[in-house]
Amino acid sequence: SQKIEQNSEALNIQEGKTATLTCNYTNYSPAYLQWYRQDPGRGPVFLLLIRENEKEKRKERLKVTFDTTLKQSLFHITASQPADSATYLCALVGGSSASKIIFGSGTRLSIRP
Amino acid sequence: DVKVTQSSRYLVKRTGEKVFLECVQDMDHENMFWYRQDPGLGLRLIYFSYDVKMKEKGDIPEGYSVSREKKERFSLILESASTNQTSMYLCASSRSREGAKNIQYFGAGTRLSVL
Numbered sequence: 001s002q003k004i005e006q007n008s009e010a011l012n013i014q015e016g017k018t019a020t021l022t023c024n025y026t027n028y029s030p031a032y033l034q035w036y037r038q039d040p041g042r043g044p045v046f047l048l049l050i051r052e053n054e055k056e057k058r059k060e061r062l063k064v065t066f067d068t069t070l071k072q073s074l075f076h077i078t079a080s081q082p083a084d085s086a087t088y089l090c091a092l093v094g095g096s097s098a099s100k101i102i103f104g105s106g107t108r109l110s111i112r113p
Numbered sequence: 114d115v116k117v118t119q120s121s122r123y124l125v126k127r128t129g130e131k132v133f134l135e136c137v138q139d140m141d142h143e144n145m146f147w148y149r150q151d152p153g154l155g156l157r158l159i160y161f162s163y164d165v166k167m168k169e170k171g172d173i174p175e176g177y178s179v180s181r182e183k184k185e186r187f188s189l190i191l192e193s194a195s196t197n198q199t200s201m202y203l204c205a206s207s208r209s210r211e212g213a214k215n216i217q218y219f220g221a222g223t224r225l226s227v228l
Contacts, residue, residue: 004155008153031212032212032213032215034216034217036217041221041222041224042221042222043117043203043205043219043220043221043222044156044203044217044219045219046216046217046218049213049216051213089155089156091217093212093215094212095212096212100158100161100171101158101215101217103148103155103156104155105153105154105155106155
């Protein structure tokens with residue numbers, strides 16, 4: 001069955017450094033990969049989508065890579081700030097209109113001042 | 114901005130009660146979804162609907178049913194609540210199920226406790 005794994009341990013980063021979160025998957029060939037941010041007690045909020053034929057996508061301080069050979073996506077936040085502290089979820093999306101989205105369990109990121 | 118509104122932020126119910134969770138979206142989205150989120154298990158899909166009066170089972174439909182009488186409203190029903198249904202319930206909508214357009218817009222969630 002499809003499996004999606006994110007760092008189960010919380011990630012603690014010093015403010016100003018680059019935070020890197022990992023999303024690995026098996027038994028699936030997604031056409032798209034999404035990243036969401038979730039704050040405590042709130043629903044996830046969409047951040048970025050990357051397609052299987054894209055190696056990298058950027059949005060302001062965010063960068064996502066997608067390696068379909070390694071079956072891995074990396075999510076980077078550069079010049080991290082305490083306001084970036086949240087849980088980040090990756091999600092796999094298939095290519096057909098009947099595809100469901102498969103979410104990872106998320107990585108909790110803490111940025112200390 | 115898309116708004117997905119869930120009727121309650123917190124609910125406390127007794128075992129055996131019938132529970133209704135309501136969700137409304139204001140962007141005319143075709144698709145609506147119900148998930149539950151538990152620590153370490155991530156988001157698990159309960160049911161989804163891609164049209165009015167249409168519904169499909171997700172990965173964990175047992176013990177739940179849904180209703181979509183109007184495009185903007187999607188209800189989750191726990192026919193007889195049990196303690197193992199204590200969880201955070203999240204409603205979402207999306208414009209399309211086609212890959213790149215299948216971006217999920219979530220409500221704030223309902224934290225349900227079944228005693």
